[in-house]
Amino acid sequence: xxxxxxxxxxxxxxxxxxxxxxxxxxxxxxxxxxxxxxxxxxxxxxxxxxxxxxxxxxxxxxxxxxxxxxxxxxxxxxxxxxxxxxxxxxxxxxxxxxxxxxxxxxxxxxxxxxxxxxxxxxxxxxxxxxxxxxxxxxxxxxxxxxxxxxxxxxxxxxxxxxxxxxxxxxxxxxxxxxxxxxxxxxxxxxxxxxxxxxxxxxxxxxxxxxxxxxxxxxxxxxxxxxxxxxxxxxxxxxxxxxxxxxxxxxxxxxxxxxxxxxxxxxxxxxxxxxxxxxxxxxxxxxxxxxxxxxxxxxxxxxxxxxxxxxxxxxxxxxxxxxxxxxxxxxxxxxxxxxxxxxxxxxxxxxxxxxxxxxxxxxxxxxxxxxxxxxxxxxxxxxxxxxxxxxxxxxxxxxxxxxxxxxxxxxxxxx
Amino acid sequence: xxxxxxxxxxxxxxxxxxxxxxxxxxxxxxxxxxxxxxxxxxxxxxxxxxxxxxxxxxxxxxxxxxxxxxxxxxxxxxxxxxxxxxxxxxxxxxxxxxxxxxxxxxxxxxxxxxxxxxxxxxxxxxxxxxxxxxxxxxxxxxxxxxxxxxxxxxxxxxxxxxxxxxxxxxxxxxxxxxxxxxxxxxxxxxxxxxxxxxxxxxxxxxxxxxxxxxxxxxxxxxxxxxxxxxxxxxxxxxxxxxxxxxxxxxxxxxxxxxxxxxxxxxxxxxxxxxxxxxxxxxxxxxxxxxxxxxx
Numbered sequence: 001x002x003x004x005x006x007x008x009x010x011x012x013x014x015x016x017x018x019x020x021x022x023x024x025x026x027x028x029x030x031x032x033x034x035x036x037x038x039x040x041x042x043x044x045x046x047x048x049x050x051x052x053x054x055x056x057x058x059x060x061x062x063x064x065x066x067x068x069x070x071x072x073x074x075x076x077x078x079x080x081x082x083x084x085x086x087x088x089x090x091x092x093x094x095x096x097x098x099x100x101x102x103x104x105x106x107x108x109x110x111x112x113x114x115x116x117x118x119x120x121x122x123x124x125x126x127x128x129x130x131x132x133x134x135x136x137x138x139x140x141x142x143x144x145x146x147x148x149x150x151x152x153x154x155x156x157x158x159x160x161x162x163x164x165x166x167x168x169x170x171x172x173x174x175x176x177x178x179x180x181x182x183x184x185x186x187x188x189x190x191x192x193x194x195x196x197x198x199x200x201x202x203x204x205x206x207x208x209x210x211x212x213x214x215x216x217x218x219x220x221x222x223x224x225x226x227x228x229x230x231x232x233x234x235x236x237x238x239x240x241x242x243x244x245x246x247x248x249x250x251x252x253x254x255x256x257x258x259x260x261x262x263x264x265x266x267x268x269x270x271x272x273x274x275x276x277x278x279x280x281x282x283x284x285x286x287x288x289x290x291x292x293x294x295x296x297x298x299x300x301x302x303x304x305x306x307x308x309x310x311x312x313x314x315x316x317x318x319x320x321x322x323x324x325x326x327x328x329x330x331x332x333x334x335x336x337x338x339x340x341x342x343x344x345x346x347x348x349x350x351x352x353x354x355x356x357x358x359x360x361x362x363x364x365x366x367x368x369x370x371x372x373x374x375x376x377x378x379x380x381x382x383x384x385x386x387x388x389x390x391x392x393x394x395x396x397x398x399x400x401x402x403x404x405x406x407x408x409x410x411x412x413x414x
Numbered sequence: 415x416x417x418x419x420x421x422x423x424x425x426x427x428x429x430x431x432x433x434x435x436x437x438x439x440x441x442x443x444x445x446x447x448x449x450x451x452x453x454x455x456x457x458x459x460x461x462x463x464x465x466x467x468x469x470x471x472x473x474x475x476x477x478x479x480x481x482x483x484x485x486x487x488x489x490x491x492x493x494x495x496x497x498x499x500x501x502x503x504x505x506x507x508x509x510x511x512x513x514x515x516x517x518x519x520x521x522x523x524x525x526x527x528x529x530x531x532x533x534x535x536x537x538x539x540x541x542x543x544x545x546x547x548x549x550x551x552x553x554x555x556x557x558x559x560x561x562x563x564x565x566x567x568x569x570x571x572x573x574x575x576x577x578x579x580x581x582x583x584x585x586x587x588x589x590x591x592x593x594x595x596x597x598x599x600x601x602x603x604x605x606x607x608x609x610x611x612x613x614x615x616x617x618x619x620x621x622x623x624x625x626x627x628x629x630x631x632x633x634x635x636x637x638x639x640x641x642x643x644x645x646x647x648x649x650x651x652x653x654x655x656x657x658x659x660x661x662x663x664x665x666x667x668x669x670x671x672x673x674x675x676x677x678x679x680x681x682x683x684x685x686x687x688x689x690x691x692x693x694x695x696x697x698x699x700x701x702x703x704x705x706x707x708x709x
Contacts, residue, residue, distance in 0.1 A: 043530075044538060045538055045539070049539070051538075205683055205684050207688070209644075210644055210647075211687065212641070212645070213432070213436055215432050216432045216676060216679040217679065219432070220680065223425070235539070236638065239539065240636055243634075247565075267539060269539070270636055271542055272544070274544060275544075304537075305537035
């Protein structure tokens with residue numbers, strides 16, 4: 001069911017959203033000004049894990065980059081793409097053509113990210129993606145203007161999928177959100193399971209958006225006699241699937257395991273530990289991972305809705321920090337003149353920040369850093385609010401992402 | 415052959431039961447809509463938001479005041495019902511003389527505002543609300559399926575409330591006034607009955623029904639600001655199929671469509687979200703007034 005009440009007024013709603021981005025400063029100062037546009041979901045299911053929190057993280061990066069002390073003005077604007085590629089494309093076009101935005105940041109929802117990727121390349125600006133999952137951003141559709149920072153479907157498939165197969169989960173059944181992202185995640189995980197000698201017994205495609213009751217799909221999965229039920233969905237779909245699996249005791253007796261292939265910390269918070277405990281998931285950032293991540297979280301201050309930063313928001317911080325370092329290095333004029341040059345400079349410099357530690361950016365635009373496998377704590381193990389994960393294992397950056405040669409990215413062959 | 419059939423039956427039986435549980439929500443929500451439309455001639459687009467408010471109030475009562483599920487089941491509909499009464503008195507009452515469309519636009523706007531306020535206050539990813547352990551006694555654990563006791567309770571509660579509402583409207587004096595006022599408000603007013611107050615209370619009762627469904631839903635679905643928006647379009651389809659304003663129609667169609675949707679989830683899952691609308695189109699073509707409507 002794609003009819004959302006907001007859709008009824010989509011046309012009307014899109015216009016004020018676009019028009020409401022006034023720039024206070026005069027265009028005359030534009031030469032020495034970097035404009036950063038944070039575009040994500042401000043009103044739907046991904047608001048908590050990206051949304052205004054991402055903008056807050058970007059503003060911290062601007063402050064800590066120290067670039068403003070050197071006389072450079074940085075302006076941060078934000079917009080809601082409503083998880084719709086057409087709305088997202090219109091925002092990006094206006095930002096670049098009318099408002100002189102140099103960098104687009106975040107952009108969760110794979111379909112919107114792919115549309116933005118094409119547009120930014122056309123206009124030779126910079127695209128720092130943190131929120132989207134599709135590995136196509138650094139694969140078949142890779143671009144010299146794009147850096148894909150935080151995570152992707154290949155990484156999730158290998159980390160969570162790999163852990164489940166190693167633990168003996170050889171036969172799989174997927175509950176898949178019926179759109180591009182769900183299909184990609186099912187495909188990547190299925191391939192990985194088969195390569196490890198496992199088998200895929202079947203999949204059920206659930207209408208997206210609009211499915212709230214997953215109990216019948218869970219029962220179908222259970223009847224397939226698969227050892228692992230893979231949830232190739234995200235956000236509210238994942239929350240409802242896990243909640244109802246607990247309610248229907250799908251995993252009792254330990255014969256069937258549930259694999260949440262894309263679970264964010266905000267999802268765990270929404271589920272509560274009573275329901276989420278024992279869930280295995282993969283992230284590249286956890287606020288309580290080490291002293292540096294804790295310090296970063298501290299500096300970020302109170303987030304909208306009193307949440308802790310998600311890996312997507314941390315990715316917005318780290319990618320903008322690195323971009324501004326490159327700008328400081330090459331000069332504002334050169335960075336503004338060519339997005340390709342700015343991204344090339346970013347790739348030439350090693351990255352280092354409190355959220356992800358040391359890392360690099362590969363030729364195909366893939367940011368390389370470790371990936372962590374976590375298990376959700378039980379209520380007894382948790383010492384307080386947002387104390388949710390225990391670390392099961394770490395995949396080093398070099399192995400965490402799809403090998404450079406396997407992504408069929410044109411930038412790599414040339 | 416027979417073995418095959420038995421297997422099919424075994425596959426379908428749990429889905430029919432699960433469909434019935436969803437049907438319970440459709441029935442409760444469309445019942446409230448039908449009452450409001452029948453009496454006030456207002457298409458209450460805020461119904462989904464009021465359903466969501468019911469779930470949130472239940473969460474607040476538990477988290478902030480320590481009032482458990484049973485208390486919430488009584489208090490949340492009352493609190494949200496009073497909110498409905500205020501809305502009716504201050505806003506909706508001014509639109510009775512105008513076209514249906516104005517009421518629809520007003521309640522639609524209200525729904526967006528309410529959802530926005532909750533999204534700002536509580537985020538979009540939702541809050542946990544555990545089902546009370548007492549319901550485990552109702553658990554049905556048979557070889558072909560495990561049915562949580564809480565879902566059994568949802569069906570029972572929904573049937574009871576629907577039945578009670580129907581009895582009040584069809585068999586009591588208040589119900590008779592109500593039905594009379596729906597047909598000829600001026601005449602009923604002339605007999606000395608305070609029709610405007612009756613309309614206010616009717617709206618409050620319809621909203622309370624939505625909130626009651628919200629409390630029932632809180633332990634099953636994620637309590638989030640969009641939870642009503644997910645339901646409301648389907649529920650409107652149920653009302654249209656049943657016949658606008660028909661009490662019996664909305665209850666029977668609610669359960670019936672839940673069943674059909676449940677079966678679609680096995681036969682062709684991709685279509686499970688659209689099957690209700692296909693039926694709506696067919697009903698509109700053949701019986702424009704709905705299955706139970708007087709046209």
